[in-house]
């Protein structure tokens with residue numbers, strides 16, 4: 001299938017530069033051992049199949065809006081940009097607190113922003129790449145100059161906590177980046193690549209919505225099938241990003257992948273011939289935070305100074321839809 005959005009740029013053009021990152025996790029941590037006390041599962045099964053050891057779960061007073069607002073606040077502070085200079089907020093989420101208003105406009109209000117606009121993007125675990133691509137297109141077309149792009153999920157409120165095949169896999173959290181338009185030689189988003197195949201929608205879905213007759217809402221996944229698609233589709237999306245920019249796997253300095261399963265992440269690193277120390281992994285501590293996983297991982301690696309200005313960063317994600325995509329950014 002052809003890429004729907006594919007944007008490449010030459011040097012010295014108007015690009016979206018990533019100038020700030022932020023992240024927020026709920027206070028409450030649940031370990032595999034704690035889950036094994038109430039479910040027929042084990043720390044050993046969860047660790048060996050997924051790489052997950054624990055996850056953060058939103059408690060009272062924590063919500064998609066509160067986590068997203070905290071992540072956004074940090075991203076603005078990191079970029080040293082005032083909220084008064086933000087033109088737009090784009091939030092990737094499958095777990096908004098309300099059907100509407102969007103998480104984006106709730107964050108806008110929480111940050112005291114009175115100008116611009118905001119909206120949410122729904123593309124499950126690929127949501128951050130979709131939101132990033134949308135923001136990038138708006139910046140390049142000079143519709144806006146500064147955009148907060150946020151990924152946030154409270155999947156814990158969407159899970160069937162009796163279903164061991166899904167509830168052990170996910171966690172809650174938020175990550176945010178600030179994108180700023182500017183004339184640059186090398187930095188910025190080099191390209192983004194989005195894909196979807198709705199025929200595969202029943203491999204990973206939520207069986208209901210506010211309007212559904214049954215009223216029950218829970219995440220369902222055919223894990224083995226999704227795994228198989230992830231390996232193939234992510235490899236193709238990564239090749240596409242490299243080819244679009246005339247780069248090789250060895251040019252990539254950092255892989256910041258969606259954090260669904262350590263085995264998928266390791267497979268991708270091996271394919272790119274990247275040593276483990278060049279791959280940002282948070283799945284062990286955060287589990288799968290869906291649209292939040294990439295910006296949370298990026299935030300961690302920028303703040304602990306592993307990822308530095310000028311580094312070439314490759315991102316990739318696949319999720320319900322199926323949706324998938326990749327992005328190449330020079331920080």
Ligand code: UT7
Pocket residue numbers: 040041042045046049050125164165166168169222223224225226227230259260261264288290318319320
């Ligand atoms: O972020 C969106 C994209 N999502 C992904 O990329 C996830 C992709 N899929 C995966 O990561 C993996 O398929 C899983 C981690 C979900 C599952 O791992 P798997 O190696 O594919 O296991 P499986 O689904 O084939 O299940 C193997 C066995 C089954 O038992 P039988 O039928 O072989 O007797 C399951 O019932 O493991 C059993 N099982 C569990 N056992 C202990 C499933 N969940 C659990 C559990 N604890 N929590």
